[in-house]
Amino acid sequence: MGFLVGKYLQNHKYSLDQELGRGGFGVTYKATLHVLGQTVVVKTLDESLRQDPNFAQSKQQFQAEAKRLALCVHPNIVRVIDFFIEDDFPFIVMEYVPGPTLDTVVLPAQPLAEATALHYSRQVGAALKVVHQNGLLHRDVKPQNLILRQGTDQVVLIDFGIAREFSPGLAQTHTSLVSPGYAPIEQYIPQEQRSPATDVYGLAATLYTLLTAQVPAASILRNRQPLPAPRDLRAEISAATNQAVIRGMAVEPRDRPGSVEAWLKLLPDVSERRAAMAGSTSQVATLRAAPGTLAASRMKPAIAPQVSRPAWQTWLPGVLVVLAGAAVVGGILARPQPSPSPSPEPSTASPTQPPTAVETPAPTDVETPAPRATESPTPTAAESPKPTPTSESDTTEPAPPTEAEPPIPIPPEPPDAIAPSPPVDSPPPPASEAPPELLDQKEAESLQEAEKKAAEAAREAEKQREEQQREAEK
Secondary structure (H helix, E strand, O other): OHHHOOOEEOOOOEEEEEEEEEOOOEEEEEEEEOOOOEEEEEEEEOHHHHHOOOHHHHHHHHHHHHHHHHHOOOOOEOOEEEEEEEOOEEEEEEEOOOOOEHHHHHOOOOOOOHHHHHHHHHHHHHHHHHHHHOOEEOOOOOHHHEEEOOOOOOEEEOOOOOOEEOOOOOEEEOOOOOOOOOOOHHHHOOEEEOOOHHHHHHHHHHHHHHHHOOOOOOHHHOOOOOOOOHHHHOOOOOHHHHHHHHHHOOOOHHHOOOOHHHHHOOOOOHHHHHHHHHHHHHHHHHHHHHHHHHHHHHHOHHHHHHOOOOOHHHHHHHHHHHHHHHHHHHHHHHOOOOOOOOOOOOOOOOOOOOOOOOOOOOHHHHOOOOOOOOOOOOOOOOOOOOOOOOOHHHOOOOOOOOOOOOOOOOOOOOOOOOOOOOOOOOOOOOHHHOOHHHOOHHHHHHHHHHHHHHHHHHHHHHHHHHHHHHHHHO
């Protein structure tokens, strides 16, 4: 009926612009709905059927099925817009779905990812459930009748040309029109019970092709030509999907799931499995990327000690510092304490001669009495060496104090003498304030050694801290 191209229908409401395809007994045209300026699809019977003795019956069935198809409203089913008869021929007007059919997407040798194939199969299964609820069988489910709507991930089931009504449990006559590889064995038999299992076979066979990019062997030949399992062709396919395809393509209808809904329950949720795998991969990636936090430690040195290192590097600097401090304190405590200065007798030096150490004499040299026996024990020669005189004015030997001797009275001073010193009960100056000349050579060496150890400990601690910082920055 190519001669219908350019023909106007329904008083110029539609114009047939291009032939899209020709099937067993129908022809499909791309047309224009002029009232809305919309592209549509118009399908009618083949002109050759006009000579068929059963043409009237075919026309009635075509019209009845068009009405039933109009009730199958679903996003994944092509939508029926109009139906009319003109020149004794029935016409169905349907929406135009732009996009490729799945056979052109997959064949040859371009199988889909398992998750994508299952996503499309679930959409087709949902559409078939609506078809079956309206008492129809599509009977021609295959990749060629599934259009991937342009710009989306939605597929649309088309071509209800050989769709037929079915009555569960009754033997009904099937047409001999089949699609090898996708038609179950009962479609090859004129008298056979019709059931949704027919469309289950076509849907499972379609999933087989989407996964393997191969057309399965015809059901009528499978007793001689075994069907390779999808997993034999692609090892990465999950066992659950593999089993769903095999069960849906069972040769005998009784061995298949009895409904599309039952078959869909066999399909695994690959999206959840992949999400779980992605989660564990993310954990591994996080663990492997942990050393990358060293970059952040350059900006935040406080977290540098978290870097793994030998335990001794952590506690050694602290131990060295403690030891050095102990050495310094021990050196100070080990110093001999100078004996309290006894009250000397009046100096015989000339009043005009200045004191030796400082400009004014130390108050303890002229005014401070000897400490009482209860405050400090009397030093012995082994405890305190005699001070070394530094000038001729200091040669006078002071009288050694005794425990029972009372404080020596302070003699009167000349008018130009310095002011009186603090009261006699004042304690002697602490040992740390003793003048340097009172320290002997051994004390000086002990202090120098302690200071040297402290300096070495400080340098070692600083060195360890720098090493830790460098390791943190790596």
